[in-house]
Amino acid sequence: IAGITQAPTSQILAAGRRMTLRCTQDMRHNAMYWYRQDLGLGLRLIHYSNTAGTTGKGEVPDGYSVSRANTDDFPLTLASAVPSQTSVYFCASSESSGNTGELFFGEGSRLTVL
Amino acid sequence: GQNIDQPTEMTATEGAIVQINCTYQTSGFNGLFWYQQHAGEAPTFLSYNVLDGLEEKGRFSSFLSRSKGYSYLLLKELQMKDSASYLCAPQDSNYQLIWGAGTKLIIKP
Numbered sequence: 200i201a202g203i204t205q206a207p208t209s210q211i212l213a214a215g216r217r218m219t220l221r222c223t224q225d226m227r228h229n230a231m232y233w234y235r236q237d238l239g240l241g242l243r244l245i246h247y248s249n250t251a252g253t254t255g256k257g258e259v260p261d262g263y264s265v266s267r268a269n270t271d272d273f274p275l276t277l278a279s280a281v282p283s284q285t286s287v288y289f290c291a292s293s294e295s296s297g298n299t300g301e302l303f304f305g306e307g308s309r310l311t312v313l
Numbered sequence: 314g315q316n317i318d319q320p321t322e323m324t325a326t327e328g329a330i331v332q333i334n335c336t337y338q339t340s341g342f343n344g345l346f347w348y349q350q351h352a353g354e355a356p357t358f359l360s361y362n363v364l365d366g367l368e369e370k371g372r373f374s375s376f377l378s379r380s381k382g383y384s385y386l387l388l389k390e391l392q393m394k395d396s397a398s399y400l401c402a403p404q405d406s407n408y409q410l411i412w413g414a415g416t417k418l419i420i421k422p
Contacts, residue, residue: 241412304355
């Protein structure tokens with residue numbers, strides 16, 4: 200059982216470059232999320248999608264974009280990376296958004312922007 | 314605003330009991346989650362409380378007091394593998410999780 204798969208697991212990127220982090224889930228969950236995790240801070244929500252075809256902004260959306268063309272995939276794009284986007288990025292999913300179900304996380308993507 | 318407060322780091326001895334506290338302020342409330350996160354890994358679900366009281370699950374228990382905006386996670390019979398960060402995450406009125414920075418628990422032999 201794969202659950203949620205993220206790629207790449209680690210990437211070093213030059214500032215100004217475009218980067219897409221991929222996220223795929225096989226649990227047929229409706230809701231998906233992108234978080235970033237930085238030392239000393241809690242997980243911060245970047246963007247979310249309650250169902251295929253819809254997306255919403257989280258707490259820290261600037262500099263990031265997402266799309267949800269189908270149920271399984273939820274890529275996160277950095278149009279022009281900056282050093283402050285150096286972080287660990289986690290994709291997560293839940294059965295639906297408006298309930299109290301647990302989140303399932305991918306293994307994370309460690310991004311370094313130089 | 315929304316705020317989560319939990320200790321940054323705690324140390325305990327193998328075989329002992331430890332209680333990790335969490336106080337929170339959120340816009341509305343729809344329950345509180347605890348997650349465990351080992352270094353370099355993804356968070357994994359531990360417990361969920363929506364009603365006041367204690368929820369027990371094996372060696373782990375979680376307590377909630379909605380009126381006090383307070384929760385704790387109790388770990389019994391500590392094992393070395395319990396060394397991890399423990400994340401408190403209440404759910405606001407929009408069902409969004411608000412994450413604390415986590416408590417790093419160090420278990421010593």
